[in-house]
Amino acid sequence: MKRIVKFIILDILKNKIILFYTVLLSILSWSVFSLEDNNTKGLLSLLNVVLLTVPLFAIVFSTIYLYNSAEFIELLLSQPIRRSKIWSSLFLGLTLSLLLAYFIGAGIPILIYSPPDVGFMMLIVGFFVSTVFVSLAFLASIITRDKAKGIGISILLWLFFTILFDGLILFMMFQLVEYPIEKMMVVFTAFNPVDLSRILILLHLDVSVMLGYTGAVFKDFFGTKMGLFFAFIVLLLWAIVPFYISLIKFKNKDL
Amino acid sequence: MLGLARKLEVGVGKEFHSIKEALLVSSDYDTLYVLPNVYKEGNLVIKHSVFIQGIGTPVLDGEGKYEVVSIKANYVTIQGFKIQNSGYATLDDPCGIKVYDSHNVNIFNNILIDNFFGIYLQYCQKCIIRGNKIEANGTEEQQIGNGIHCWKSDSLQIIGNLVSGHRDGIYFEFVTNSIIWRNISKFNIRYGLHFMFSNNDSYISNVFKKNGAGVAVMFTHKVKMINNTFTENWGDAAYGLMLKEITDSYISGNHFYKNTVGIFMEGTSRIKVERNVLLSNGWGMRIQASCMENEVKCNNFVGNTFDISTNGSLVLNSFNGNYWDKYEGYDLDKNKIGDIPYHPLSLFSMIVEKNPPSMLLFRSFMVSLLDKSEKIIPSLTPEDFIDNAPLMHSLVL
Amino acid sequence: MIVISDLYKKFGKLEVLKNINLTFNKGECIALIGPNGCGKTTLIKSILGMVIPDNGEIQVQGKSICNNYEYRSNIGYMPQIGRYPDNMSIGAVCEMIKQIRNSRNKLDEVLINEFKLNEILGKHMRTLSGGTTQKVSAVIAFLFNADILILDEPTAGLDPLASELFKEKITSEKQKGKLILITSHLLSELDDLVTQVVFMQEGIVHFHKTILELKTDTGEDKISKAIATILKNKNNEKNS
Secondary structure, three states, X not given: OHHHXXXXXXXXXXXXXXXXXXXXXHHHHHHHHHHOOOHHHHHHHHHHHHHHHHHHHHHHHHHHHHHHOHHHHHHHHOOOOOHHHHHHHHHHHHHHHHHHHHHHHHHHHHHHHOOHHHHHHHHHHHHHHHHXXXXXXXXXXXXXXXXXXXXXHHHHHHHHHHHHHHHHHHHHHHXXXXXXXXXXXXXXXXXXXXXXXXXXXXXXXXXXXXXXXXXXXXXXXXXXXXXXXXXXXXXXXXXXXXXXXXHHHHHOOOO | OOOOOOEEEEOOOOOEOXXXXXXXXXXXXXXXXXXXXXXXXXXXXXXOOOEEEEOOOOEEEOOOOOOOEEEOOOOOEEEOOEEEOOOOOOOOXXXXXXXXXXXXXXXXXXEEEOOOEEEEEXXXXXXXXXXXXXXXXXXXXXXXXXXXXXXXXXXXEEEOOEEEOOOOOEEEEEEEOOEEEOOEEEOOOOOOEEEEOOOOOEEEOOEEEXXXXXXXXXXXXXXEXXXXXEXXXXXXXXXXXXXXXXXXXXXXXXXXXXXXXEEEEEOOEOOEEEOOEEEOOOEEEXXXXXOEOOEEEOOEEEOOOEEEEEOOOOOOOEEEOOEEOOOOOXXXXXXXXXXXXXXXXXXXXXXXXXOHHHHHHOOOHHHHHXXXXXXXXXXXXXXXXXXXXXXXXXXXX | OEEEEEXXXXXXXXXXEEEEEEEEOOOOEEEEEOOOOOOHHHHHHHHHOOOOOOEEEXXXXXXXXXXXOHHXXXXXXXXXXXXXXXXXXXXXXXXXXXXXXXXXXXXXXXXXXXXXXXXXXXXXXXXXXXXXXXXXXXXXXXXXXXXXXXXXXXXXXXXXXXXXXXXXXXXXXXXXXXXXXXXXXXXXXXXXXXXXXEEEEOOEEEEEEEHHXXXXXXXXXXXXXXXXXXXXXXXXXXXX
């Protein structure tokens, strides 16, 4: 397994697109931190990068890579290797190389410029978001054999989690404004890894009190160790479950 | 009563061993010198116009039972003591120093530690409280009194004191024509300054930091608030400065830094807010619909999450010539004033006002998108809620 | 060595394999023939575990291949159209497969030299012609001295010289007692090689005979002609 992962990582790192991604991330992060006079503000600007660019790139790149590795997968399948091993190796390879790109591109400037606790949180959240969207890419690409359709599905997933979901929540809030919906909202955020990540970061910035101001539920929940633990567990599930479903499908797939 | 003022010394090996003895024989205009020692004399009542000077910070200890010093005469000065452990009871409010119905009392340079109330003035005139350090370690509102508590008084000067750990740092109720100058009030459980029914007062160059709920100024007219610093009052229902039912007042040169709400206004009218700095607050200003004819001009709004929010749609207050760091307009005629008006009210701040849980979506892409489009084509925010002359560069304040 | 029983597979509504029963033994060289779309490749892929059958069982060397993968270390597979990662060189592909299999068998690198691939090891896979790609596939199939060789249309893209070299290689492997399974359209190619013929049509095994049986049954001495005769007879039976 280690060998296959190594091959995949080397193959991806040779890819110019991942290089482009790393450079893009580092241009964005360095410029954000050097343009904003206040590092917290820089971090907030970077938050949108992390929550938009990173998922988009992770899911689209992974989907395309999976479709392009059809040959490679076929080649490996005729070899004495367990199917789950092949699929997991691909997952690990993709995830690790995207994490590496994120770390070099965004992680280093974050660690240099931002206050350690928030910066660390940002780093972890970025890692999670990358992994979750790689995982979703695996699901998208196993659903259909058609490459164009697969990429379409992954872009739709991205669109849903970054934009549509929030619109839906906003709409719901206004429909249910008469009811005490704070608790429900906490549960709801768990259904969107992007929202969950955003709230985790906000809670580590000064604006956390504003979340508390509007409804103690958020602060009382996500602000506690228990809440943090819960949030990470949910993110972890988001990283594992879609991949796991795709793994089961892959095991029974005809190639 | 005529005669020469005497000099009475209190201390080990001196004429008097206790302050009580000295006070008994003292008459008006005498001076008591109190040498270093720990004096546990219960309640000291001062009935003559004496000058009491502590030398080397002698300690007056109330042993948790007594009101330590009660001043019931005019022209008293008490200076240089460490006064500690007053009684704890809620009914008769025992204090470190309490002044009853007197005038021209001076309380200088004392250290007051762990008293229920620090310094308490009632029915007093022309008193000066200066250079005292008043500390307590209160945790609950009910179990601690205020640092400097003034009630039904006139012409007071509260200068250069440090108050911390009390319920309210400085408390003013029915106090008129007074000044609060260069005090520091921090880490108090409720308000740094609590100010009610106190007309024609000024507070200048004070620092209010990390108090439970910031500063509250209520039911008052003609207050001047100048060059104060309101900082780090974070929390649910915490304000840098809360104004309630205030009229004809002037707020200028203050710094509001890192408060949940910089200035909260409810039922205020004819207030002028100018040349203040509002930096890194959650809300720069929250102006409730009950406010009118207030003038907000020449302030710096920098790094606030929301510059302004309001719960109404009527615009009865004016905004002019402020600097807003979120302003994205241009200045073609180079007069340093933006050519297009600025809408300080963001759509999302209105959404949050109506629907607090939506704060959950704060800084999501969706919300930024909404805000941007609203800035370009205002449709939901009141159209005339604008600053017609937004500055291109921040004021030097 | 390979026992296939009641193998059934359908893709959607299309039944591709309808209850196939076959047994192949050591030392045999089997030609799997039949028209396009008759299920040859699906059968091979089933043996390789790339296609999961709906029903039936395949045993390789006495063990069911269901949820098993180790048996593939005894198989060398040459696909019909070899598809390899584009940006890897020939050398890198071989090296990778070697590392992945990590086989303890002695490596058989004869074909690399014979096909003169060692002169172009640095070439990237996407730049190769179909024939050269086939050569790479062949090299990989034979590399590990596997007991079973499955060759899907092996000679289709090869030039005559390479084709000849390749057939010689098959013959020598056969003599080592390996089981060789070949699919091909070009029946004449197989004459000297095969010991048995499996003829499939529309997902059904038409017949499975040794060359000797086939020739005596039909009276022909070329495989292609023999099969043609059988097909004719069949058609006649249907028509009559």
